[in-house]
Amino acid sequence: MPAALIEAILDDARWAPSWSNTQPYKIAVASGELKDRLKAQLLARYDASVELQGGSLLARAWALVTRRGLPDGDFNTRFEYPKELTPRRRATGFGLYAALGIAREDSAARKRQMRRNWEFFGAPVVMFVFVRQELGAYSVLDAGIFLQSLMLSAQARGLGTCAEGALGTWAGPVREAFDVPPAYKLLCGLALGWPSDHAVNAYNPGRADVAEMLIPEKRG
Protein backbone atom coordinates (compact mmCIF):
# COMPACT_ATOMS: atom_id res chain seq x y z
CA MET A 1 0.00 0.00 0.00
CA PRO A 2 1.46 3.41 -0.91
CA ALA A 3 2.85 5.18 2.17
CA ALA A 4 1.11 8.38 0.99
CA LEU A 5 -2.28 6.66 1.28
CA ILE A 6 -1.61 5.55 4.87
CA GLU A 7 -0.38 9.05 5.69
CA ALA A 8 -3.50 10.63 4.16
CA ILE A 9 -5.77 8.45 6.31
CA LEU A 10 -3.81 9.27 9.47
CA ASP A 11 -3.88 12.94 8.47
CA ASP A 12 -7.70 12.80 8.31
CA ALA A 13 -8.01 10.86 11.57
CA ARG A 14 -5.77 13.22 13.53
CA TRP A 15 -8.60 15.78 13.37
CA ALA A 16 -10.73 13.63 15.66
CA PRO A 17 -11.91 15.51 18.77
CA SER A 18 -10.52 14.46 22.15
CA TRP A 19 -10.77 15.41 25.82
CA SER A 20 -9.21 18.91 26.14
CA ASN A 21 -7.58 18.16 22.78
CA THR A 22 -5.07 15.97 24.62
CA GLN A 23 -5.06 13.37 21.80
CA PRO A 24 -3.98 10.72 24.32
CA TYR A 25 -3.17 7.99 21.77
CA LYS A 26 -0.34 6.85 19.54
CA ILE A 27 -0.34 4.55 16.54
CA ALA A 28 2.24 2.00 15.35
CA VAL A 29 1.98 1.03 11.68
CA ALA A 30 3.44 -2.12 10.14
CA SER A 31 3.52 -3.35 6.57
CA GLY A 32 5.80 -5.54 4.45
CA GLU A 33 8.49 -7.51 6.30
CA LEU A 34 7.77 -6.01 9.69
CA LYS A 35 4.08 -6.93 9.39
CA ASP A 36 5.04 -10.49 8.38
CA ARG A 37 7.43 -10.79 11.35
CA LEU A 38 4.77 -9.57 13.77
CA LYS A 39 2.27 -11.95 12.21
CA ALA A 40 4.61 -14.94 12.74
CA GLN A 41 5.35 -13.95 16.35
CA LEU A 42 1.71 -13.31 17.24
CA LEU A 43 0.53 -16.52 15.55
CA ALA A 44 3.08 -18.47 17.59
CA ARG A 45 1.49 -17.01 20.71
CA TYR A 46 -2.02 -17.81 19.53
CA ASP A 47 -1.02 -21.40 18.70
CA ALA A 48 0.59 -21.79 22.11
CA SER A 49 -2.60 -20.53 23.77
CA VAL A 50 -4.70 -23.08 21.84
CA GLU A 51 -2.30 -25.86 22.84
CA LEU A 52 -2.64 -24.77 26.42
CA GLN A 53 -6.46 -24.85 26.32
CA GLY A 54 -6.41 -28.56 25.52
CA GLY A 55 -3.38 -29.22 27.70
CA SER A 56 -3.00 -31.19 30.92
CA LEU A 57 -2.96 -29.66 34.39
CA LEU A 58 0.83 -29.99 34.35
CA ALA A 59 1.05 -28.12 31.03
CA ARG A 60 -1.08 -25.33 32.50
CA ALA A 61 1.08 -25.12 35.60
CA TRP A 62 4.20 -25.00 33.41
CA ALA A 63 2.60 -22.20 31.35
CA LEU A 64 2.18 -20.19 34.54
CA VAL A 65 5.94 -20.46 35.10
CA THR A 66 7.05 -19.82 31.50
CA ARG A 67 4.09 -17.53 30.56
CA ARG A 68 4.05 -19.39 27.20
CA GLY A 69 0.60 -19.09 25.63
CA LEU A 70 -0.62 -16.70 28.31
CA PRO A 71 -1.72 -13.17 27.35
CA ASP A 72 0.75 -10.36 28.01
CA GLY A 73 -1.46 -7.49 26.84
CA ASP A 74 -1.91 -4.23 28.73
CA PHE A 75 -5.69 -4.66 28.93
CA ASN A 76 -7.75 -7.78 29.56
CA THR A 77 -9.31 -8.94 26.30
CA ARG A 78 -10.95 -12.08 27.73
CA PHE A 79 -13.63 -10.71 30.00
CA GLU A 80 -16.93 -12.19 31.11
CA TYR A 81 -19.70 -10.70 28.97
CA PRO A 82 -22.65 -9.25 30.90
CA LYS A 83 -25.67 -11.56 30.56
CA GLU A 84 -27.66 -8.85 28.80
CA LEU A 85 -25.04 -8.50 26.01
CA THR A 86 -24.38 -12.20 25.52
CA PRO A 87 -27.27 -12.86 23.06
CA ARG A 88 -25.97 -10.21 20.64
CA ARG A 89 -22.44 -11.52 20.88
CA ARG A 90 -23.60 -15.09 20.26
CA ALA A 91 -25.88 -14.08 17.36
CA THR A 92 -22.99 -12.19 15.72
CA GLY A 93 -20.66 -15.16 16.18
CA PHE A 94 -23.19 -17.69 14.86
CA GLY A 95 -24.06 -15.43 11.92
CA LEU A 96 -20.39 -15.02 11.06
CA TYR A 97 -19.69 -18.76 11.18
CA ALA A 98 -22.83 -19.48 9.15
CA ALA A 99 -21.67 -16.98 6.49
CA LEU A 100 -18.34 -18.79 6.42
CA GLY A 101 -19.97 -22.24 6.26
CA ILE A 102 -18.50 -23.27 9.62
CA ALA A 103 -20.71 -25.62 11.64
CA ARG A 104 -21.29 -24.78 15.33
CA GLU A 105 -19.65 -27.99 16.51
CA ASP A 106 -16.61 -27.66 14.22
CA SER A 107 -14.26 -26.26 16.83
CA ALA A 108 -11.16 -26.82 14.66
CA ALA A 109 -12.59 -24.60 11.90
CA ARG A 110 -13.63 -21.99 14.47
CA LYS A 111 -10.11 -21.91 15.85
CA ARG A 112 -8.72 -21.57 12.32
CA GLN A 113 -11.06 -18.62 11.75
CA MET A 114 -10.08 -17.09 15.10
CA ARG A 115 -6.43 -17.50 14.07
CA ARG A 116 -7.10 -15.21 11.09
CA ASN A 117 -7.15 -12.30 13.58
CA TRP A 118 -3.38 -12.65 14.03
CA GLU A 119 -2.91 -12.94 10.26
CA PHE A 120 -4.63 -9.56 10.15
CA PHE A 121 -7.12 -11.25 7.79
CA GLY A 122 -4.55 -11.03 4.99
CA ALA A 123 -4.44 -7.21 5.08
CA PRO A 124 -1.26 -5.54 3.81
CA VAL A 125 -1.15 -3.10 6.72
CA VAL A 126 -1.72 -3.50 10.44
CA MET A 127 -1.96 -0.70 12.99
CA PHE A 128 -1.68 -0.88 16.76
CA VAL A 129 -3.44 1.72 18.90
CA PHE A 130 -1.95 2.79 22.24
CA VAL A 131 -3.50 5.01 24.89
CA ARG A 132 -2.33 6.79 28.03
CA GLN A 133 -4.04 4.98 30.85
CA GLU A 134 -4.12 7.88 33.32
CA LEU A 135 -7.18 9.39 31.64
CA GLY A 136 -9.08 6.20 32.34
CA ALA A 137 -12.12 5.56 30.19
CA TYR A 138 -11.73 8.93 28.48
CA SER A 139 -8.50 8.13 26.64
CA VAL A 140 -10.18 4.94 25.41
CA LEU A 141 -13.17 7.00 24.32
CA ASP A 142 -10.86 9.42 22.47
CA ALA A 143 -9.05 6.53 20.80
CA GLY A 144 -12.43 5.12 19.72
CA ILE A 145 -13.40 8.38 18.06
CA PHE A 146 -9.98 8.51 16.41
CA LEU A 147 -10.36 4.94 15.18
CA GLN A 148 -13.82 5.57 13.75
CA SER A 149 -12.49 8.65 11.94
CA LEU A 150 -9.65 6.56 10.56
CA MET A 151 -12.02 3.81 9.43
CA LEU A 152 -14.34 6.29 7.70
CA SER A 153 -11.41 7.96 5.94
CA ALA A 154 -10.15 4.55 4.79
CA GLN A 155 -13.59 3.60 3.49
CA ALA A 156 -13.94 6.93 1.65
CA ARG A 157 -10.65 6.11 -0.08
CA GLY A 158 -11.85 2.68 -1.25
CA LEU A 159 -10.11 0.73 1.50
CA GLY A 160 -11.52 -1.65 4.09
CA THR A 161 -10.73 -2.04 7.78
CA CYS A 162 -11.34 -4.38 10.67
CA ALA A 163 -10.85 -3.05 14.18
CA GLU A 164 -9.23 -5.84 16.16
CA GLY A 165 -9.57 -6.05 19.91
CA ALA A 166 -7.87 -9.45 19.54
CA LEU A 167 -4.61 -7.65 18.76
CA GLY A 168 -4.58 -6.35 22.33
CA THR A 169 -4.02 -9.88 23.65
CA TRP A 170 -0.24 -10.01 23.14
CA ALA A 171 1.77 -6.82 23.47
CA GLY A 172 5.29 -8.31 23.71
CA PRO A 173 6.12 -8.61 19.99
CA VAL A 174 4.64 -5.17 19.28
CA ARG A 175 6.72 -3.53 22.03
CA GLU A 176 9.82 -5.33 20.75
CA ALA A 177 9.25 -3.98 17.23
CA PHE A 178 8.35 -0.38 18.11
CA ASP A 179 9.79 2.15 20.52
CA VAL A 180 6.54 2.52 22.47
CA PRO A 181 6.69 5.03 25.36
CA PRO A 182 6.07 2.92 28.50
CA ALA A 183 3.10 5.07 29.60
CA TYR A 184 1.23 4.13 26.42
CA LYS A 185 -0.78 0.93 26.69
CA LEU A 186 -1.80 -1.31 23.80
CA LEU A 187 -5.58 -0.98 23.35
CA CYS A 188 -6.30 -2.79 20.08
CA GLY A 189 -5.24 -3.13 16.48
CA LEU A 190 -6.68 -2.51 13.07
CA ALA A 191 -6.27 -4.38 9.79
CA LEU A 192 -6.19 -2.09 6.76
CA GLY A 193 -6.43 -3.19 3.15
CA TRP A 194 -8.60 -3.48 0.09
CA PRO A 195 -11.90 -5.27 0.69
CA SER A 196 -12.19 -8.57 -1.18
CA ASP A 197 -15.38 -10.30 -2.34
CA HIS A 198 -14.91 -12.96 0.35
CA ALA A 199 -18.23 -14.16 1.87
CA VAL A 200 -17.24 -12.69 5.23
CA ASN A 201 -17.48 -9.19 3.81
CA ALA A 202 -21.12 -9.73 2.81
CA TYR A 203 -22.04 -10.59 6.39
CA ASN A 204 -23.92 -7.79 8.12
CA PRO A 205 -24.90 -8.47 11.73
CA GLY A 206 -27.19 -5.40 11.79
CA ARG A 207 -27.79 -3.29 14.88
CA ALA A 208 -30.28 -3.01 17.71
CA ASP A 209 -33.17 -0.62 17.05
CA VAL A 210 -33.03 2.91 18.40
CA ALA A 211 -35.90 2.00 20.75
CA GLU A 212 -33.75 -0.72 22.32
CA MET A 213 -30.92 1.72 22.89
CA LEU A 214 -33.06 4.41 24.51
CA ILE A 215 -33.35 4.46 28.29
CA PRO A 216 -36.97 5.00 29.25
CA GLU A 217 -38.02 7.72 31.61
CA LYS A 218 -38.98 6.58 35.09
CA ARG A 219 -42.74 6.49 35.57
CA GLY A 220 -44.74 7.30 38.64
Ligand SMILES: Cc1cc2nc3c(=O)[nH]c(=O)nc-3n(C[C@H](O)[C@H](O)[C@H](O)COP(=O)(O)O)c2cc1C
Ligand atom coordinates in the same frame (compact mmCIF):
# COMPACT_ATOMS: atom_id res chain seq x y z
C1 LIG B 1 -13.19 -2.05 19.34
C2 LIG B 1 -13.51 -3.14 18.34
C3 LIG B 1 -12.84 -4.34 18.42
C4 LIG B 1 -13.10 -5.36 17.49
N1 LIG B 1 -12.36 -6.50 17.53
C5 LIG B 1 -12.52 -7.44 16.57
C6 LIG B 1 -11.66 -8.56 16.52
O1 LIG B 1 -10.76 -8.73 17.35
N2 LIG B 1 -11.84 -9.45 15.51
C7 LIG B 1 -12.81 -9.29 14.56
O2 LIG B 1 -12.90 -10.12 13.65
N3 LIG B 1 -13.64 -8.21 14.59
C8 LIG B 1 -13.51 -7.29 15.56
N4 LIG B 1 -14.31 -6.17 15.57
C9 LIG B 1 -15.35 -6.03 14.54
C10 LIG B 1 -16.76 -6.22 15.13
O3 LIG B 1 -16.95 -7.57 15.45
C11 LIG B 1 -17.77 -5.70 14.11
O4 LIG B 1 -17.58 -4.33 13.92
C12 LIG B 1 -19.20 -5.95 14.60
O5 LIG B 1 -19.46 -7.33 14.69
C13 LIG B 1 -20.22 -5.28 13.65
O6 LIG B 1 -20.01 -5.76 12.35
P1 LIG B 1 -19.88 -4.73 11.14
O7 LIG B 1 -18.79 -3.76 11.53
O8 LIG B 1 -19.47 -5.61 9.98
O9 LIG B 1 -21.19 -4.10 10.95
C14 LIG B 1 -14.09 -5.16 16.49
C15 LIG B 1 -14.77 -3.94 16.43
C16 LIG B 1 -14.49 -2.94 17.34
C17 LIG B 1 -15.20 -1.62 17.22
